[in-house]
Amino acid sequence: TRFADETVPYLKAKGVGVMNAGPFSARLLTNAPLPAWLKEPEAVKAAARRAAEHCAKRGVDIAKLALQFSIANPDITTTISGSANPNNIRNWARWAAEPIDQQLLAEVLDIFRPVKDLGHKEGLPENN
Numbered sequence: 001t002r003f004a005d006e007t008v009p010y011l012k013a014k015g016v017g018v019m020n021a022g023p024f025s026a027r028l029l030t031n032a033p034l035p036a037w038l039k040e041p042e043a044v045k046a047a048a049r050r051a052a053e054h055c056a057k058r059g060v061d062i063a064k065l066a067l068q069f070s071i072a073n074p075d076i077t078t079t080i081s082g083s084a085n086p087n088n089i090r091n092w093a094r095w096a097a098e099p100i101d102q103q104l105l106a107e108v109l110d111i112f113r114p115v116k117d118l119g120h121k122e123g124l125p126e127n128n
Helices: 002-013 042-057 062-072 086-097 102-115
Strands: none
Touching (some): 062 086
């Protein structure tokens, strides 16, 4: 994303830590149904579903790959996520200790390549 490519290096150079509070991208990177309020373009939602299906065919929960990808970035100081389900927390702790499947990650990144940097507009146009 532009944030990771542009903003994170800028903040790092200034000595500012970056917190990721959305490793699952509002459920896009999970197998859960997408919330009705999600404003992402349909092409992004479709890519997310294709990526989740691809991971499932490989026997991997896309949420696992998303969490591992988030915590693997050395320029992200911390990643925070929350759940009311204790099983999710246990899974996340286990997944964090496992190595990321680099081949699967490359395949998922290829699925998302056509929609990279696409997102919804929020608030004032000059802030997007």
